[in-house]
Amino acid sequence: MATYETMPYHLETERLILRPWDEADAAEFSELLTERGKETYTVERCRKAIAGLLAATEHTRIALLPVQRKEEGDFIGYCGLIIGRSTREEPEIAYELLRRAHHRGYATEAARAVVGAAAATGRRRLWSTVATWNTPSLRVLDKLGFVHDHFSTEENGEVAWLTRALP
Numbered sequence: 001m002a003t004y005e006t007m008p009y010h011l012e013t014e015r016l017i018l019r020p021w022d023e024a025d026a027a028e029f030s031e032l033l034t035e036r037g038k039e040t041y042t043v044e045r046c047r048k049a050i051a052g053l054l055a056a057t058e059h060t061r062i063a064l065l066p067v068q069r070k071e072e073g074d075f076i077g078y079c080g081l082i083i084g085r086s087t088r089e090e091p092e093i094a095y096e097l098l099r100r101a102h103h104r105g106y107a108t109e110a111a112r113a114v115v116g117a118a119a120a121t122g123r124r125r126l127w128s129t130v131a132t133w134n135t136p137s138l139r140v141l142d143k144l145g146f147v148h149d150h151f152s153t154e155e156n157g158e159v160a161w162l163t164r165a166l167p
Helices: 023-035 043-060 106-120 137-144
Strands: 016-018 062-067 075-082 094-096 125-131 147-154 158-163
Touching: 016 106, 023 043, 023 075, 062 094, 062 106, 075 106, 094 106, 094 137, 106 137, 125 137, 137 158
Parallel strands: 094 125
Antiparallel strands: 016 062, 062 075, 075 094, 125 158, 147 158
16 A cells, blocks of 8 residues: 555635634534535534544544635635545545535635645545536536546435546
8 A cells, every 4th residue: 555645734725724623613514514404413413523533634644624714714614635435545525615605716725725735645646426416516626627437326316426637
């Protein structure tokens, strides 16, 4: 198995800061996950999820990071690398933003920083899996140079598998 550099856990863009999780993120994380509309995520459940994310980061040396706006200082979502349906060698990029932060280019900006961080680890390829109905996420990935690899059918519908070579 190849060894990779640890992903940077603090990234900055023109408008955003991606940083390690803190227990204080639990309330906003709860709001974000509950916004999906499928179930309610309690703050306590989100505290446990944050502890799990921090443990996974320590083990995998890649991270899903909270995204906050620089000027406002507010939590607007997350973006980073996960193993997900892929592997540590070729992780998935994942992102999700609060609805109030949609349509402002934040997902593309955050994901671009994460792609750069992934390349800095020495990895050669990233994956992303997105429901085919999720046109905004597919647009973000297109802007970042991801290309369709294949489709799969899962319990919640059709999923597009996309990949991007890293320099």
